[in-house]
Amino acid sequence: MAAGRGELIPGNDTPWFRRAFVRWMRGFVGRRFHAVRLAAGSEAALARAASNDGPLLLVANHQSWWDPLVGLLVHDRWFGDRPVASPIDRTQLENFRFFRRLGMFGVDPDDATGLRAFARHVDELFARAPRTVLMVTPQGRFVDVRRAVEVRPGAAMVAARHPRAAVIAVAIEYAFWVDQRPEVFLRADCVDAPAMDPGSAHAWQDAISRAMNANAAALAECVMSRDASRFVTVAGGGDGRIHPAYDAFLRLTGRRTSIDTSHRAPRGGRA
Numbered sequence: 001m002a003a004g005r006g007e008l009i010p011g012n013d014t015p016w017f018r019r020a021f022v023r024w025m026r027g028f029v030g031r032r033f034h035a036v037r038l039a040a041g042s043e044a045a046l047a048r049a050a051s052n053d054g055p056l057l058l059v060a061n062h063q064s065w066w067d068p069l070v071g072l073l074v075h076d077r078w079f080g081d082r083p084v085a086s087p088i089d090r091t092q093l094e095n096f097r098f099f100r101r102l103g104m105f106g107v108d109p110d111d112a113t114g115l116r117a118f119a120r121h122v123d124e125l126f127a128r129a130p131r132t133v134l135m136v137t138p139q140g141r142f143v144d145v146r147r148a149v150e151v152r153p154g155a156a157m158v159a160a161r162h163p164r165a166a167v168i169a170v171a172i173e174y175a176f177w178v179d180q181r182p183e184v185f186l187r188a189d190c191v192d193a194p195a196m197d198p199g200s201a202h203a204w205q206d207a208i209s210r211a212m213n214a215n216a217a218a219l220a221e222c223v224m225s226r227d228a229s230r231f232v233t234v235a236g237g238g239d240g241r242i243h244p245a246y247d248a249f250l251r252l253t254g255r256r257t258s259i260d261t262s263h264r265a266p267r268g269g270r271a
Contacts, residue, residue, distance in 0.1 A: 014102075029069065034236055054162070062139045087107045126165070159204040
């Protein structure tokens, strides 16, 4: 029976199913993206978050269909020993019910009563499994990466209600560099509790918003530099290829099979 309006659909993180799904997903992402790159310095923030004995609240921007899958990759690599939960639109969960076994639970983002149900459900999750990773896209809808991040109050409410939770912002961007396939770029930064009134959801909403916008701006600057040395390659990233047969012909004739990126235009944009 379909859930009524405002009624939350619970998830059920199933570790063996999640691990099998992530193994399949690595290949799926690898076929569609040239590389997954993490901005330098992010590993320290992720390690700091992972060392927290309490819950972890991961907040990420939301620009594409790929975001939840990228979030699962982040969870598997840095927090894979922890349970995971993530709210998604209830109608989507009704269509893709197996997502429940990945820890996803369904909410109605446009129903005011759903916020209270969301908060109660997270309270129960954290009480049952105190090291749970809650992954949230607090924008609540798809938003172009070039727009400022405006967050809804759900994540801030969780942070205010759970002082033992570590909060980390993960910025995600998708862009083309030199390969025929796009790249996934990530940057992580810890979100410090607001100095004034850390139990206030309003203070946390401001802190999360500022941290997410600063993190997104820092990632954008790294991506625009097109400098791979500013990233750690998490997956992929090999030399670009055109086509197996043509690549073989190029090798036989002593020519490169990848694009030469060593020539850069001088400052000022002149060729």
